[in-house]
Amino acid sequence: MPTDEWEPPAVLLTVDLVILTLRDARLRLLLIERGVAPFRGAHALPGGFLGHLDEDIEAAARRELAEEAGLDGGALHLEQLGVYGKPGRDPRGRVVSVAYLAISPRLPDPVAGTDAAGASWHAVDDVLGGAVPLAFDHHRIVADGVERARAKLEHSALATAFCADTFTISDLQEVYEAVWGTRLDPRNFYRKVQRTEGFIVAAGPTRKTETGRPARLFRAGPRQVLHPPMVRTALTKGTDE
Known part of the structure; x- marks a missing residue:
């Protein structure tokens, strides 16, 4: 086709955010209730x-997070998750979305604003299992974001950020179990953590557990990248590393 007859396609650009945190020992996802069409009243x-x-795409993501959920996007580390542009994903036309991911501890309750009728935290298992249906293709985006977050725990020391300043290995295991959505073998987990130099370091006195037995306390170590990684399949119950 001659270049003087070519016209660029009409494409709209949006941003979507997968924001994850831990609450009550469960991995939670931030969702809003749409207050406008399309999908009015649906979770998204x-x-x-x-x-x-002239607005920067990441700046738009941080702005939308503040406007729709009242969360300070500037305080979060956002990483680009992917670009979603399948035709028909949005009934308003050809809409391409740039999705961002953040996983952070101790996030506050959201406050709905602008075109969001509500904003709240939802258990990831409920969302991925279909108990909480999502608008558009957001289920796919969430699935991608959760898998990215789970992989980050395999390769980085991110899990220690969800613990107190000092913690037991059992406390750390609870973080991994919540994010990975699976039970881990305590013996395999203990051995793996102890073998990873610089991941955690001893923090002095012991703490009594629910059984009354003393447990050693640790704090986050200097290592940020875990090598070899914490492989999920090698740590689940019934396996022996």
């Missing part, structure tokens, strides 16, 4: 259109 990821042509 926070996000929206770019505000203007």
Whole structure:
């Protein structure tokens, strides 16, 4: 086709955010209740259109997070998760979304704003299992984001950020179990953590557990990248590393 007859396609650009945290020993996802069409009343990821042509895409994501859920996007480390542009994903036309991921401890309750009728934390298992249906193709985006988060715990020391300043290995195991959504073998987990130099370091006195037995206390060590990684399949119950 001659170049003077070519016209660029009309494509709209949006941002979506997969924000994860731990609450009550469960991995939770931030969702908003849509207050406008399409999918009015349905649950969805926070996000929206770019505000203007000169707005940076990541800046738009942080703005939407603040406007729709009242969370300070500037305090979160957002990483680009992927680009979603399958035709028909949005009934308003050809809409391409850039999705961002953040997993962070101790996030506050969200406060709905702008075109969101509500905002709240939901158990990831309920969302992925279909108990909480999502608008658009957000189920796929959530699944991708959760898998990315689970992989991050395999390769980085991120899990220690969800523990107190000092913690037991059992406390750390609870974080992994919540994010990975599976029970781990305590013996395999203990051995793996202890073998990973610099992952955690001893923090002095012991703490009594629920059984009354003393448990050693640790704190986060200097190592940020875990090598070899904490492989999920090698740590689940019934396996022996």
